[in-house]
Amino acid sequence: MARASVREQIVDAAFEQFHRLGYNACGVKLITDSAGVPKGSFYNHFESKEALALVVMERYGATRRVPALADTAVAPLTRLRDHFEFLASDIEKYGYERGCVFGNFSNEAADHSPAIRDGLVTSFGSWSAAVAGAIREAQADGSVTSQQDPEVLARFLVNAWEGAIVGERAAKDGSSFAAFFTLAFGTVLR
Amino acid sequence: MARASVREQIVDAAFEQFHRLGYNACGVKLITDSAGVPKGSFYNHFESKEALALVVMERYGATRRVPALADTAVAPLTRLRDHFEFLASDIEKYGYERGCVFGNFSNEAADHSPAIRDGLVTSFGSWSAAVAGAIREAQADGSVTSQQDPEVLARFLVNAWEGAIVGERAAKDGSSFAAFFTLAFGTVLR
Incomplete structure (x- = not known):
């Protein structure tokens, strides 16, 4: 099975951590650590934590x-x-x-x-x-x-x-x- | 008029900042800066941010x-x-x-x-x-x-x-x- 892309790993981790801790308690480093990817890789995929939050919000909406x-x-x-x-x-x-x-x-x-x-x-x-x-x-x-x-x-x-x-x-x-x-x-x- | 005690200045500032920013976005340094008191003075009056939050919650309740x-x-x-x-x-x-x-x-x-x-x-x-x-x-x-x-x-x-x-x-x-x-x-x- 293909390994999830780094972007997917980040979104999955953010979904979990934003839900568990909220927006402010959850920084980029916590998300990348939780995703098991280097912090530096984050900005290759997302402009900001805010941009990632929008993706998470849309994905969360799709589960409702x-x-x-x-x-x-x-x-x-x-x-x-x-x-x-x-x-x-x-x-x-x-x-x-x-x-x-x-x-x-x-x-x-x-x-x-x-x-x-x-x-x-x-x-x-x-x-x-x-x-x-x-x-x-x-x-x-x-x-x-x-x-x-x-x-x-x-x-x-x-x-x-x-x-x-x-x-x-x-x-x-x-x-x-x-x-x-x-x-x-x-x-x-x- | 007597100047508000350091403790009161901290509670007033925390009331304002917790309300404005929420719990997690509002650290001890932000509160003491906003109160205009040294960060070191905080722990003379409160054991933790959590202890201060309880005081703020009670004070907020009294305004309802x-x-x-x-x-x-x-x-x-x-x-x-x-x-x-x-x-x-x-x-x-x-x-x-x-x-x-x-x-x-x-x-x-x-x-x-x-x-x-x-x-x-x-x-x-x-x-x-x-x-x-x-x-x-x-x-x-x-x-x-x-x-x-x-x-x-x-x-x-x-x-x-x-x-x-x-x-x-x-x-x-x-x-x-x-x-x-x-x-x-x-x-x-x-």
Whole structure:
């Protein structure tokens, strides 16, 4: 099997370390050490840590199963629940550590890097749009009330999910995720 | 007027810099430089950056107007709205930068510092308990439905608020705060 390219090794290591430590605690040397490549090789592949963060953000987005929100083989309200249940399981498997790369970068880097901020606006925007699409279908089939604008509902749910992660990173007891599912599916999407 | 003690100068500077830059981007030297005191003086007053962060977290908590949530001179649902409107104005004044010290520390430091994590559990816990107290009163006077457990509602709202901040730090356009107020007061607290 072909050995992963140096660039791939760097992206894989950065994906892991940005997720585990956040943006600011994770320097170029830590990433190249973790990738097992010389620090000097970094700048052959990336202009900056910021540029690498954009690649990681895009790759992370591709793991969020966003396309499944448009899978018409599944009832739209079920799709919405499956989506957030997948995201929950993905954080529970780390014992409520690491959180969401988007949330972490938003908190740590959006104020200080216009490029990362732009990437986050795109990432949160396409995620919210996919959630809104499923909500719109659920409103059409009557499983969700049509009283609220689907875009506003989606924005609220995506943010409430990000906040549930904030709560779990502190408490690590499942109570914030439980409250999210109770209110999101018992009250907000009704 | 007496000059602020070195300890106070350090706490004031740390409050500002932790809020502005987060936990990891803000080292002891940056704090002492910002305080205008020698770096060597830091360890006369604090065992570690972590110990200082706990002091800052407590001081930040004291600025959140949590006691007003128990002010029976004001209707409980009005108190809840006033509370989140105050928190919103406190972030809008920085152009949606800086966020919430609790949320920032939760994302950046809770996984790696048991002491900060404990502080956050206490901070989020007492904040949620105060929100739950106002919700309980609002349920008693009929302004909020009694169908949901006030503790679960409070946990959800506090987290949804933290998530709205995550959304605003990326978009900085007011849409996440607007979605929070629409859903929190139009649907969740009904």
